[in-house]
Amino acid sequence: MVAGWIEHVTGSFEDKKRWRRYKARKEELPPSYRTAIDGIERYLMYRGAISKGDVLMTMCEDLADLVEQAAADQTPVRDVVGEDPVEFAETFIANYADGQWIDKERRRLTDAIDQAAEQEHGRGGPA
Structure with a gap:
């Protein structure tokens, strides 16, 4: 009962755990990919206006998957995001x-x- 109330006020504990795992994944990236994901994440946070924690976490995890795969394949950042980030x-x-809200x-x-x-x-006006 109390845990449910606390989660209602502070947000999902699971989402908080997912956020910490996502941040740890980012820290494992090579510097150029970490710089890129930090920039993209910042833009997405400001532009996205996502109010659902689970959607936000899915988006961040998908971004991490994409950037991790690019790093593993040694795909240049510019090849991932193109000429217009x-x-x-x-x-x-x-x-x-x-x-989004x-x-x-x-x-x-x-x-x-x-x-x-x-x-x-209902009052006989235009339909």
Whole structure:
């Protein structure tokens, strides 16, 4: 009971463990790949606005998988992200849109307009 309340206030203990494992994985990367993943992660955190901890962790773990594989294959960082790292990051984060806080607001807006349309229809207004 208490653990559930604490997790509700502070966030999932499992997500915290996953975060620590992810950070440890990053520390094992060669310096150039670590610099790249740090830069990408920073951008994703600011741009992504992901509010679901599990989605955020999945995104970070997928990023670590990608960069670890590139390091293992000795693929140059620029070959991974291309000439435009912002485009790479934007494309990458698009795969995790379900976790963004704006999704909730998009649903709320759609629901409000649906409700307004139903109210109009119910009172004989335009459908």
